Amino acid sequence: MPQRTVIVGASLAGLRAAETLRQHGYDGTITMVGNERHLPYDRPPLSKRVLTGQAEPESTTFPVPDTLGIDWVLGRAATGLDLDLGRIRLDGGDELAYDRLLIATGASPRIMNGAPPGPGVHYLRTLDDAIALRADLQKSRSLVVIGAGFIGLEVACSAQQLGVPTVVLEALPVPLERALGAGVGAAVAAWHRAKGTDLRVGVGVDGLATGPDGRPEAVRLGDGTTVPADTVVVGIGVTPAVGWLAGAGVDLDDGVRCDSRLRVLAGGRPVPDVLAAGDVARWTHPAYREPVRVEHWTNATESGEAAAMTMILGDSADPYDPTPYFWSDQHGVKLQMVGRAEPGSDTTVLEGSFEEDRVLIAYGAAGRLVAAIGIRRPARVMALAGQIAAGAAYPPQG
Ligand SMILES: Cc1cc2nc3c(=O)[nH]c(=O)nc-3n(C[C@H](O)[C@H](O)[C@H](O)COP(=O)(O)OP(=O)(O)OC[C@H]3O[C@@H](n4cnc5c(N)ncnc54)[C@H](O)[C@@H]3O)c2cc1C
Incomplete structure (x- = not known):
């Protein structure tokens, strides 16, 4: 396997990719470049427990065991990418060569x-x-x-x-x-x-x-x-952080366009050994007509892992086809959503109501279950996620 892996974006998707590479025996170098000066940290608490003072900012730092052997380049931004030479440029002008590159630069507020x-x-x-x-x-x-x-x-x-x-x-x-x-x-x-x-x-x-x-x-x-x-x-809202890729030849279309295994496209063709994951990636999801970009935590985790598996297995890796999932904590309860509410989709209340702080709603389009949202119904939301992936009919039975 190639020996120099560079990950641009020192956050959730990048960290999960690094962990997955090591779990599968990769023993080359991993360099993580991040324009923030912090080690990777968890963002969801930032709008919740960190603001209310229930959690200290430092508590959001992800555990990073030394055994991961990551070379950190923090407080530096990638400013350019040369696909032909296999190098990224850093602010300050120096360059970093890679055999494999993961683009995980996330998104920035509009x-x-x-x-x-x-x-x-x-x-x-x-x-x-x-x-x-x-x-x-x-x-x-x-x-x-x-x-x-x-x-x-x-x-x-x-x-x-x-x-x-x-x-x-x-x-x-x-x-x-x-x-x-x-x-x-x-x-x-x-x-x-x-x-x-x-x-x-x-x-x-x-x-x-x-x-x-x-x-x-x-x-x-x-x-x-x-x-x-x-x-x-x-x-x-946010926009994908792709400014540093201008002129690199990578296909940019509301994010970095990727194939179904998260390989970056250039001129419509996958670039070997260059992948993207997390909020920045817009990939060909086998279950959706349009390419998909997801700005949520679970996708950053799972796509980081999936991109690493593509690095390891190439065409033998499974296509990345998750049922999207996110949560949001509001007024002391957790809203959980699976799937995608397609424009014009129909909804059926399966249980409860928002007023009761306990609700489960299914979404359907063209006779299929496409999404579900719930409050205080985590097991049923997850069961519906399984049904969405299996192409279940709408409204759901049972
Ligand atoms: C306040 C807040 C609350 C959230 N709450 C929830 C929630 O409740 N539920 C949920 O599902 N999701 C939530 N999310 C979304 C979730 O945190 C993101 O989907 C996730 O962080 C995306 O991970 P990522 O690794 O793709 O990108 P990011 O976490 O955005 O990390 C990308 C990193 O790359 C860096 N970077 C960008 N450009 C460059 C460059 N040129 N060179 C070097 N580094 C660069 C960025 O500074 C950043 O550090 C929340 C997000 C925020 C901000």
Whole structure:
């Protein structure tokens, strides 16, 4: 097996790939390049227990046993890739040669016009972001969260737990519509309001009004009104971190395009020994018509492992065909979703309701079960994941 493996992106997908390579006896070098100065850490707690103070930022660091034998290049960004020579370029100009490369650079927050990051204006992706936001939340008297996606709603729940008066502004009429569909998105919105979240939808944001110290005083809305805010969190989605690959010849299309075994495509053809995993990868999933990119924890774990297996087994590796899964912690309970809510899919409530903090909903399209969401129904959600993978009919039986 080739002896020099380079992983760009020192986080979940990259770490899982490194672990899998070692578990399967790879004894060459593994170099992990990360533009953050931290060892890999877990991001989900950053919008939850780290913000509320129930967990310390350092507790999020993943255990990395010395036996993994990773050479760390931290606090350095990859700035370019030369596929012909098998090298990546680092900021500062030096280069790193590889026999096998894993691209695992994740995603970065989309920056909103008129609300660039600055004092009192936060985007939440990194540990440093969470530390800065936590410090502001501890003294905040008015928080505005722009964007009612998962991160925005989780931040709002954490702020509510801290007793910070919070307003959530969402531009679309229904939050989370792309992920959950319109009906369930509306039910989640109603559930948040019933729990005391001041969630305002269909609200355009014009920009921020700042004080003489440069900190926000209010958020200016499209209708000319303002909402007071000494702290603002913008959560309007992320974009795959592919800037460093510009001009490298790799196919970029809302992420790094990959084949079904996570090999990177260039001009539509897989590049031997160059793979991608995690939030940055958009791969040909055997079960879906369109290539898929998933911005969730379990996919980062599983795709990191799958990419390593492709490195080891090549064409004999299984195609990467997971049933997507994610969770989100809101108002003290865990929402869990499996599959993908296709646009226009039908839904059936199988158990409970959001009001009861206990619910199970199935999604169907063209007579097939395609997704399910639940609160306090983990075993049934996982059973439905199995049925989705098996191509079960909708509505599900039993
Ligand atoms: C606050 C927060 C809460 C979340 N909560 C949940 C949750 O509850 N449930 C769930 O399923 N998922 C959750 N997620 C999503 C989950 O954490 C991500 O899907 C996962 O971290 C993706 O892992 P990754 O390794 O692909 O990328 P990332 O974790 O984004 O890591 C990529 C790394 O590469 C680095 N990098 C980028 N460009 C370069 C470059 N040019 N050179 C070197 N390094 C580079 C980045 O700085 C980063 O350190 C959450 C994410 C966040 C931010």
